[in-house]
Each structure stands twice: as C-alpha cells, then as structure tokens.
Amino acid sequence: MRKIVIAGNWKMYKTQSEAKTFFSEFPAHLKNTAPQAAIADQQILICVPYTNLAILQTIVPAIGQANLSIGAQNVHWSENGAFTGEISAPMLVEIGIKYVIVGHSERRQFFGETEDTVNKRLKAAQSCGLTPILCVGESKQQRDANETESWIFSQLAADLVDIDQNNLIIAYEPIWAIGTGDTCASSEANRVIGLIRSKLVNRDVTIQYGGSVKPDNIDEIMAQPEIDGVLVGGASLDPAGFARIVNYR
Numbered sequence: 567m568r569k570i571v572i573a574g575n576w577k578m579y580k581t582q583s584e585a586k587t588f589f590s591e592f593p594a595h596l597k598n599t600a601p602q603a604a605i606a607d608q609q610i611l612i613c614v615p616y617t618n619l620a621i622l623q624t625i626v627p628a629i630g631q632a633n634l635s636i637g638a639q640n641v642h643w644s645e646n647g648a649f650t651g652e653i654s655a656p657m658l659v660e661i662g663i664k665y666v667i668v669g670h671s672e673r674r675q676f677f678g679e680t681e682d683t684v685n686k687r688l689k690a691a692q693s694c695g696l697t698p699i700l701c702v703g704e705s706k707q708q709r710d711a712n713e714t715e716s717w718i719f720s721q722l723a724a725d726l727v728d729i730d731q732n733n734l735i736i737a738y739e740p741i742w743a744i745g746t747g748d749t750c751a752s753s754e755a756n757r758v759i760g761l762i763r764s765k766l767v768n769r770d771v772t773i774q775y776g777g778s779v780k781p782d783n784i785d786e787i788m789a790q791p792e793i794d795g796v797l798v799g800g801a802s803l804d805p806a807g808f809a810r811i812v813n814y815r
C-alpha cells in the first residue's frame with residue numbers, strides 16, 4: 567500500500583529560536599479528527615537545517631503527534647572522514663532521524679551534486695536504515711525541448727542503481743516550478759509521476775510532487791491518483807499554512 571507523505575523542506579531557513587516558535591504554533595493548527603488508521607497511513611515530515619535537528623528531536627515528541635517526524639536535507643556517503651561541512655548517516659541515526667532528502671535540485675545546481683554522488687548518498691542512507699527522499703525533475707529548457715521524460719528516466723536509471731525500492735520515497739520536482747509560484751498543472755504532475763512509477767520495480771513507492779505547493783492548490787494536487795504526497799518549500803515555513811497543507815483531507 568502506498569503511504570501518504572506530506573513533507574516540508576525548510577532549506578536554509580529558521581534559526582533554532584525561529585524553529586521553536588514554529589513548533590509552539592504548529593500543533594494548534596493540526597486537524598486531528600481523522601481516524602487513527604488514517605493517521606497511521608499519513609506521515610508528516612519537516613526537513614530542517616542541521617542546527618535544528620537535535621533540538622527538535624527533543625521538542626517534537628512532546629507534541630504528541632505520532633506521525634510527525636523531523637528529517638535532514640542531505641547526507642554524506644561515508645560513515646566518517648575528512649569531509650568538512652558534511653554530515654554522515656550514523657550521525658543522523660544516533661539522534662533518531664529517519665528521513666533524509668537526497669539529490670535536491672538546489673544541491674545539484676549549486677553544490678555540484680551528480681547522479682553518481684546522489685546514488686552514493688542514497689546507498690549510505692539506506693545502509694543505516696534511513697529512508698531517503700530522492701528528488702528528480704527537469705529544467706525549463708528540458709521541458710521546452712520535450713526532454714522531460716528522457717531526462718527523468720536517465721536520472722532514475724543512474725540514481726537507483728543497487729537501491730532498495732522498498733525503503734525509498736521519490737519527489738518529482740520540476741525545477742521551473744520550485745519557488746516560482748509557477749505550479750506544474752496537477753494533471754501534468756500526475757502524468758509524469760505515473761511515468762516514474764512505470765519505471766520502478768516496486769510500484770508502491772511513495773511518489774511526491776514538489777514545486778510551489780500552497781494551501782490553495784494542495785487539495786487539487788492530492789486529488790490526483792498517482793500523487794502520494796508533497797514536498798513543500800516556502801509554504802512549509804508558516805505554521806498555519808503548512809498545517810492547512812497537512813490537513814488537506
């Protein structure tokens with residue numbers, strides 16, 4: 567069965583004090599009227615900067631929302647070593663982190679991430695029991711050149727070599743829709759996600775859509791049959807707005 571995962575990605579936003587303020591306000595906005603079985607099928611996740619991980623691991627359990635987790639935004643492929651500025655999977659696991667974003671387009675665009683390093687990071691995450699969220703998606707130029715499918719298929723082919731599809735989330739994030747307000751039409755996101763699913767060995771992988779998801783388009787996005795959740799950037803920074811996204815049903 568495909569699990570719904572509604573995830574926020576704070577990117578490089580929120581100091582510790584700002585993160586604490588967010589979580590002092592967020593729970594009051596959550597609508598918790600769904601039956602327990604439905605809650606168990608839906609994971610809420612917020613991927614925060616490294617400086618917020620440990621402190622939020624002590625704060626979030628006290629909220630009493632069993633399906634709410636904190637995740638990381640990247641992970642190195644080595645368990646330790648001389649890799650200044652990097653964080654390893656065992657470091658995340660030791661503080662109870664279960665999810666990590668891998669291969670976000672901003673990592674690929676600004677920090678030289680390649681399909682090879684994405685694959686290595688996925689393997690490292692899985693080998694320590696973390697569930698990675700693999701991000702794939704095309705640029706505006708690729709879409710305009712009708713290369714969306716071929717590009718995403720090539721990303722999947724390279725990124726998923728020797729990856730366990732039973733412990734994996736994929737986020738389809740068209741780069742041109744990220745932070746632009748230019749949301750991919752939900753029917754088009756549904757079509758591309760269906761194509762991604764057709765390439766997987768495990769057709770039950772949770773596949774999210776990401777790119778300008780907002781409170782006012784979440785219902786339409788989540789009504790699409792192939793879309794199992796969202797990866798939300800800007801709109802995850804506001805507690806009331808992100809709760810509205812989480813409360814879509």
Ligand SMILES: O=C[C@H](O)COP(=O)(O)O
Binds near residue numbers: 744745798
């Ligand atoms: O990881 C999240 C995506 O980059 C989407 O960001 P956005 O919701 O600000 O467009």
